[in-house]
Amino acid sequence: MKVLIVYFSRTGYTRRVAEQLATRLGGTLCPITEASSRLGAWGYLRSVCEAAFGLQSEIGKVSVDPAQFDLMLIGTPVWGWHLSSPVRAFARAHAVSVNRCAFFCTMGGAGAEKAFGALEGELRRAPLATLALTDREIDSQMAGAKINAFVSLLSAAESASAPGRVPDGSHLVAQ
Template identity: 25%
Template sequence: MDALVIYYSRTGTTKRLARMISHRLNYDCEEIRSIESYKGIFGCIKAARQDVSSTLPSLCPLEHDPAVYENVILGTPVHASRMAAPVRSFLTSNKDKLKNLALFITHQGSECESTARGIEDLVGTKTVAQLCVRASELDTEDLRTMIDDFVDRISNVGD
């Protein structure tokens, strides 16, 4: 299957899950990187402001073109019940290039459904699969099964 795992991660949680998914199936993997820094307490405050205000931060150029992939598997953390601002920038610039979009969302206890709806509203289509993972679930045995089920749903697109 032709797929790209692409993600944004400020603290490393979403990055860990992205790598688990991409390594499991040998998919290409790329991090969405903002030109701005979000490190430290001031970076956290800046990120929160951008998330709530729907700001579109400038991004570093991508190495992989999402248009050449049949499936794009997008990862975002939940920030204030929303997608991270760099993910919003990526989707705004690339939504017309996405053939099939699947989501994995990491959170600390927030609801993932509103984040997923926001992404679907932005791209104007339903996602083919969604995986919602609490940060505390990253080190559990159940995660492997969750990833397998998620990938199976993506693999069955078009069947």
């Protein structure tokens, strides 16, 4: 199975999770890039405003053809309980290229379900599984068990074609 891991990361949390997923799945990393910076207070404010209003940002061209992969994992930070604007832009531009997908997000505390719902709407496709991690979980190394469970769920879903979910809690729940 060829896996593509597409993600945007403003602070590095989503990148760290994407890298762990690539290692565990043998996937290809594909960061979403932008021309303008999101650093500092202005970058943070712009990020939250764009996300809250459902805007998309100008992103760079991706380095690979998403249609060439069997499974695409899409990673996003949650900004103000919303899907990030760079990931929204990617989803709108590449929705027809997505064969099968799974979502993961990083966040300060809440908003995963709303962000996943927006991403599902943009792609017009339900994910095989989702993974939501808080920044605190990532910093404390507690994320490893949830990432392993997500990878196991993806492997099971790939074999059985059954969707599932890794919730914010510690239990796996079938959808």
